[in-house]
Amino acid sequence: MVKVLVLDPVHESGLDLLRTAPDVTCVHLAEPKDAEIVRHMADAEILILRGRKLPRGAFEQAQKLRLVSRHGVGCDNLDFDLMQDLGVTVAVAADSNYVSVAEHAIALILAGLKRLPVADEAVRSANWSLRDHLGARELQGAKVLVVGFGRIGQAFASRVSAFGAQCLVYDPFLTSNPCNVTPVETLEDGLAQADIVSLHLPNTAETANLLDAARLAQMRPGSLLVNTARGGIVDEGALLEALNKRCPAIYATDVLASEPPSPDDPLLNRPDVILTPHSAAMTREAAQRMSERAAQNALDFLSGELSPEMTAFRPSETLARSSH
Template identity: 40%
Template sequence: MGYRVIVTATRLAEPAIRRLEGFGASLEFLDDALTEEVLAATAARSRLDAILMRNNPPIGRRVFAAAPDLRVIAKHGVGYDSLDVAAATAAGVPVLLATGANAYSVAEHTIALILALGRDLVRLDGRMKAGHWDKWHYSGREIRGRRLGLVGFGAIARQVAVLARALGLEVQAYSRRTETIDPALARPVATLDELYATSDIVSLHCPLGPDTRAMIDAASLARMKSGALLINTARGGLIDEAAVTAALHAGTLAGAALETFAAEPPDPANPLFSAPNLIVTPHIGAHTGSAEDAMGLMAAENIIQVLSGGTPDPANLVNPAALGRK
């Protein structure tokens, strides 16, 4: 029996393609800039068994109505805020994540941003190329001994803590599930306010939801230490970009390094990009060969697990209530 699998992107790691095709799946690749209308129309062409969700395409009730035989959605990564989980659950479609597959890659990128921002590498590079020699005037700051505050303590934050401690950073973390914080890696803090007030560097590693959207706003920025740095390798919607722009211009926030944005790709005219002491990267923290192979293979295995009648790994399952509805 053959299976029809839609991939919501133009590419997938070769090991994942081979694994799925070896299982008997036929893969259809769609354009990265994908609308729900296009996805629903594509789904409706013939029986659809699975969606391998790359990037963040909108997947809602229209897609589930167009694909009544859909049995699983497997995310290539862990972010799923563009997916209507309630609609998936109502349709009996389990949503599975590639939990931990990209953790080291994104953690490494987080540390790279901390180092680049903390040592002014991008600004100094630009000044030197413009003819300035700042050797006698510049004084940097070591990150050793500074306090890193992690918002969230999932697989990525855990790896950030390991790397940060090796560099001599003091690490603390806030999570709504305090029991997930390993005290050997990070000191648990009771509230976000405490983390903001006592961290030299604040790094975001939590999912985007109604209670975390724009959590970094003018009020939370005002509670941060003077001279603090802000890092976001999680979801762009966690940040009020206008508030961060204002704080950077005012100097109350010493610097920010952002990997994700509220709208992707962002408008080049976004006022955020005029802010000083800002480093931006195009949501590529997980784009290493090793991470893409791992995410692709885990997504493939999640699809195969469901289509072969197995029980999904609870650590990867977003909506357990979907099981048994079909």
């Protein structure tokens, strides 16, 4: 029997796939303690992992572990160098949440353009006359820079284009143009043109603090910055200074560099910042798809049929752990 360890709450449909699979034992720890995780990892061959970051020691004691199947897409909670050393493959739910995240980015844009948090507060505080001074804007006719053009970026581009916005794209790995967008050669060029900038790229060593003080200074006065990617892509210290200069004028984000944020995080108390709790991917539909895909990736791995599209990392053949 192959033991599959599932950490944290996941949709029952994915668990059902594992529970009904032959020669598989599914152990689900919905609210695990650290010691409980380490104990179960000791003999687990597959780990299904959400956003939790486990200590190195937990992995080093998992002598039978062969696969980490991410309940999601980003892998910044995993150390690929460690996975290489341990011979562990990493799979992602690559096709599960791109619609939800793309829609969430649109929602954040509309909330920023229409000043929805300010308008909501105006009604609740009996400040009805503020409606004449909101400064709301339209998405139609705006130039929107999409930074990162993978599944989510493409889904976002098709949707924002339907509003009548002009889509610019910056992605150094762009090889095709399925959404009929306008590529820009440099990020700086795109930032200087865009009314709205939407981030759709992973947090890696290359993208950490990608939007630093120098690049934020390239943004247009009054522009809107939307982040449904990862908090570490934006230098939040530099962002505070940029917001004071209204470049950008509004930061609408689902992600922060530190999650959850500390109560004294200065971004929490600014009317020019719109926040959601890293929930873009967690629609009911996406939660079910991610659970099912994470489970299916585990089963496909066991049968030797894990799709390359779902494979984020594969160790060299000499280091990959076998089932024997």
